[in-house]
Amino acid sequence: MKKAIEDLIEKEIAAARRRAEEEARKKAAGTPAITNGNETKKGATAAELALTPEAAQLANDFSRNKGTLPWPVEQGFISKSFGVHPHPTLKNITVNNTGVDIATGKDAKARAVFRGEVKMKFFVPGMGYAVIISHGDYYTVYTNLAEVFVKPGDKLNTKQEMGTVMVNEVEDKTELHIEIYKGKVRLDPEEWLFKK
Numbered sequence: 001m002k003k004a005i006e007d008l009i010e011k012e013i014a015a016a017r018r019r020a021e022e023e024a025r026k027k028a029a030g031t032p033a034i035t036n037g038n039e040t041k042k043g044a045t046a047a048e049l050a051l052t053p054e055a056a057q058l059a060n061d062f063s064r065n066k067g068t069l070p071w072p073v074e075q076g077f078i079s080k081s082f083g084v085h086p087h088p089t090l091k092n093i094t095v096n097n098t099g100v101d102i103a104t105g106k107d108a109k110a111r112a113v114f115r116g117e118v119k120m121k122f123f124v125p126g127m128g129y130a131v132i133i134s135h136g137d138y139y140t141v142y143t144n145l146a147e148v149f150v151k152p153g154d155k156l157n158t159k160q161e162m163g164t165v166m167v168n169e170v171e172d173k174t175e176l177h178i179e180i181y182k183g184k185v186r187l188d189p190e191e192w193l194f195k196k
Contacts, residue, residue: 001124059136069113076104082188099179100189108165112156128166141179
């Protein structure tokens with residue numbers, strides 16, 4: 001799953017780079033350059049320059065909502081936090097959680113934490129379905145889904161349901177896993193979600 005996520009983000013950045021190079025060629029030929037707002041940013045990366053004005057606005061809106069994004073389930077609590085932690089039962093072993101796990105009730109629906117476009121839906125054996133949503137150059141990833149109601153290309157609104165959270169029958173728990181990225185940089189979702 002980690003590889004699929006990283007591959008998608010790498011593809012998105014490469015596509016952004018190609019768009020930026022095309023814009024640079026157009027600019028050199030006398031065609032106006034891409035702008036973010038009213039003027040081109042000096043020293044911006046190719047990926048930043050390649051964002052359409054709409055995507056740049058979406059990324060800015062997402063960024064401004066840090067700490068206030070709605071939870072990806074209606075009810076729940078963080079059962080596993082982001083980062084490296086001691087293994088719960090094995091001594092001298094650590095686990096690295098690349099997002100946060102949110103325990104919720106059976107039949108819970110996963111929902112988008114912000115408006116954006118579905119970029120990918122895929123199945124991971126043992127972990128159910130995963131959905132990746134683009135919010136400009138930010139991405140949210142939702143895994144442990146039993147079923148998914150959306151497909152790539154769908155535009156979602158904030159809090160729009162995208163699937164049903166999978167129930168682990170062996171452990172008798174229902175947990176949604178969510179990750180947030182800025183480009184290829186993994187962020188701590190707990191810092192972005194509304195503080196309960």
